[in-house]
Amino acid sequence: MISNNASGSTILIVDDNPTNLKVLFSYLKQTGFRTLIATSGQAAIQQVNRLPPDLILLDVMMPGIDGFETCRRLKENDLSKDIPIIFITALNDTANKVKGFEAGGVDYITKPFQQEEVLARINAHLTIQIQKRDLYELNATKDKFFSIIAHDLKGALGGLLVFSDLLATAMEDYNPTQIAQIAQKMNDSLKNKFKLLENLLDWARLQKGNIEYKPEKLDLYTLAEANIELLCDTAQSKEITLINTIKPDTFFIFADPNMTQTIIRNLIANALKFTHPSGSVSIGADHQNDFVAIAIIDTGIGMEPEILKKLFKIESKIKMVGTANERGTGLGLLLCKEMAEKQGGQIWAESEVDKGSTFTFTVPISS
Template sequence: MKALFQGFFIPYINQSSGTNCYYFVMADKPYIMNASSFNAKILIVDDIPKNIQVAANILKQENYNITFAKSGVQALEKIEKIDFDLILLDVMMPEMDGFEVCRRVKANEATKGIPVIFLTAKTESESIVKGFEVGGIDYITKPFNGIELLARVRNHISLRTTQKELEKANATKDRMFSIIGHDLRGPIGNIKSIFSLLTDNQKSFDPKQFQTFLSLGRESAESTFALLENLLNWARTQRNQINFNPKKVDIYRLTLEMISLVSLQASNKDIELINEVEPHAIVFADDEMIKTIIRNLLTNAIKFTNDGGKITISGTSEGDYFQMAVRDTGMGMSEETVVQLRENDGYTTSGTAGEKGSGLGLYLFKKFVKMHSGEFDIQSIPEQGSIFSFTIPQHL
């Protein structure tokens, strides 16, 4: 148990929610604290070191990550670098007071959502009102009351967590609607047009023309299905609903299956698909995730390879690991673009034939490799081609 002045913590599990919590007992009164709020990042800003020390000693008992600043300028520098969950901000400071610091925080699109609690020795209504006017969410008077400080901080951390979850949910919803409205509408419209043309004019087409339109319809249907599958997988990852079910997988067979799935897309650009995966190679992995990875890497390579090019997929055992790579002879990328692909999710651009993308394939590639405790790499040379590779443990 951790001592806090005259209080102590008693850990327990909330049976209704299954979350880890603590009873904080002080003066024979219990206070419930949710462990999920622990490790929140809090910035304490005060020009008097003793005030920082007192507040930090109270808050560190809940395992918050505490950072401090002794001036408004120093505080703004730290806020630019760290995504804080809460700011405890002294009002009376030299050079730049707390009100001005708060104004600048709220004027910045990237930081305006961070809650600010003012620390003040003043209790005059004018000072309190001014704090709210510049964007403060609460205030605490000095000297600190330990229970009050913990309770107010805990409440605002909880609200900030809820706010972040809502923002993430809204961003997920907006992106999903954007993909549905833009990326799915095009291929579905193509399918509708092709089959309307075939239905209304079937007698005017010779067998070769008829087969050509059927192939186009099939290609559009397959690409739409792949995009929809990516969209559903991506949505599940956003809600942490993807299950990892590893088992023995014949990765050579999976590769053949995925090559067959994209063969029509490749043939339409006269691209040769070469399979150099070790025959009968067995790995312990989630077969659906591996299928998604291979399909997306092949589809991406086809998208960025010019007509008449080559795409080679290889897979070899290297000790306790299995490495796969998809190499194309496509348009390649600059080093700057490669860095963006490695570090960011959702990056997309048009292919050699104007093919559109959603960026979900790259996100799922990196996400699923990570879920296998593996690593990925991207290499490219402009006008020569690219290599997307990943390595996963052969035995989990």
Template sequence: MRDVQLILVVDDTPANLAVTSEALTDAGFEVAIAKDGERALKQAERNLPDLILLDVMMPGIDGFETCRRLKASPITQEIPIIFMTALSDATDKVSGFNLGAVDYITKPFQEAELLARVKTHLKLRHLSLTLEQQVTERTSELTAALQQVQQSQIQLLQSEKMATLGQLVAGVAHEINNPVNFIHGNLGHIGGYIQTLLEFIQLYQKHYPHPVPEIQAKAEDEDLEFLQEDLLKILASIKIGSDRIREIVRTLRNFSRTDEAESKTVDIHEGIDSTLTILQHRLKATPERPAIEVIKDYSNLPLVECYPGALNQVFMNILVNAIDALEDSFNKQQKTFEKFTIAIRTSVIDEQLVKIAIADNGSGIPEQVKQSIFNPFFTTKPVNQGTGMGLSISYQIITDKHKGKLECFSTSGAGAEFVIQIPIRQKVSLTF
């Protein structure tokens, strides 16, 4: 805003211009002049005045037409206009007000009246601009506050969902763990008992190679030799299945960590693997698409001080997005076969940071979308299929909670890679 207010005086009479300009200049205003409507329009757009004094009766376009054009232009439409006229007809004044003028000064006018009206409307204009600015600022503040509340609500909902999922997974793991431990614990005894019985049968066959006909017939009908061989194979298979269930239970328990109040030193790979276990059903082949292959390239990472429950949530969000992207890519390309992969690589940077990169070979993210993916409520998914908060919350967890960095690298048509960097010890933070 200029220090001295500028008044544009438009009048075709030089004497009127001189008198008006002198009065305004003496009162401390800066004055610009125009002798007709066309010049006034150009002058106003070139150097916006704070107020215009506009003569009604002028050659060429008169004051009314000049006012109409000023109010029609987005550049000059907000400038207050005071008509100067020798006309006193009420109809003319109404016409002027309807065109957007704020006041009339009747010629010949008194200098005191002229200055009073000019100052009054400049003050009203200033108050109007100030009020508009305050309303705009307040609206921006309220909008920001509303977005913050919405973001907090979504974050709370997301946290509650993750906590509920963690409790559910922990409960299921606990319920499975008891019978599985019972089965696993008794497999050793069963194996010993079966081995004893088989040895007993073999000992019997050694000392009684020619049993009575009934036993001989039963042994041949049941294929006793096959049963002895297959029984040990079945027992070994049961042992493998039991071990697999116990491993699944262990990874479920690892994923379900909800103790986010304090950081813990954990194995990052366990968190990734437990998340993949939860998502195993989405990685398998379906009638609509082939299986998604997970390629692990794990380095020898140290234990990392972090918030494991929150970090698992980040892994979940990024991996779910990768799976969704691959499915969307397959549907759009309408290919009968495509090898879809998710590559997970881990490494250590400068003995201070761990890096986790999760990349898919889908269709990639367009540049205009990539610029907004970490913004709250931004989503490219259909209605009711995403809140637009998953990556925003992930970004907050990594940058705020872990003092780390989360970046996305992608080229449309060439897949996408999300790279996480977090300190091995929380006292270290990244510089952005």
């Protein structure tokens, strides 16, 4: 029996013996695993480079490179070093079992095979692997959280302290126009940090499962208009044209209003941040089967392919500066991704340097 966590995992069987392959393939297929086959160590390495499995069953005795050498090579490869490898060995072959652990294996199964034992060992190591992955993501979440607090919020408060000190200790040195300018800078900084705190708190609640998903029928035009109105001052301050190409009563979605508002607001704010004065940012939509695809398109600075690949990954440390020297943390995009996926949708980005970017996310259509 497969645990819920391990269900749907991919397992690579590496053995040059057709009988062994047939027996193991039958066990795994019956239980619902996706199964790949290789008949040599070299073929296994090539298969892993094409499509890394979640776990490998590796025979010790094979022509060419044996199981131990295959294991060592896989453990030297960044793509496969963390994949658990279970050796297939003969009963009472203690020397090979020890050698297998030294090569990097995590366990062994013995011939002749016992179906219950094979599945129990596979399931145990897949569960451990999933837990390790969850722990890694948890640590990355914690690191991201503290990085934002330590650097972004601290930096913002430092700037506010400088401005407030000027007003508190040297107000008589400034005329009313200069004082108004200082106050405006303080206000802009506070607004930006308030948005950051909102995202930070929403993200923290999502991690803890404290945000409920409450979908309802929504008119997408109304949502788009509300967010354009919210961000029109930012657009005007940068002389950017903000356009809603969605027509009233055209796109109805079945989505959580707060989550969808948060996604749209973050994506438009992000587009404005990286668009030059006299540029444009637009929001549009299209039907995609049972979903509506909502796109925020800008004529901004665009992104290199390397940055594009890292956008929605929590462990990535991307530092891009907006066209008016605005700072970002990448937290807004992580929040958008989690909220889109929580609603059963997806999010992705397309971009070209100096030509602009398009961020698209999907939400279920209202029947």
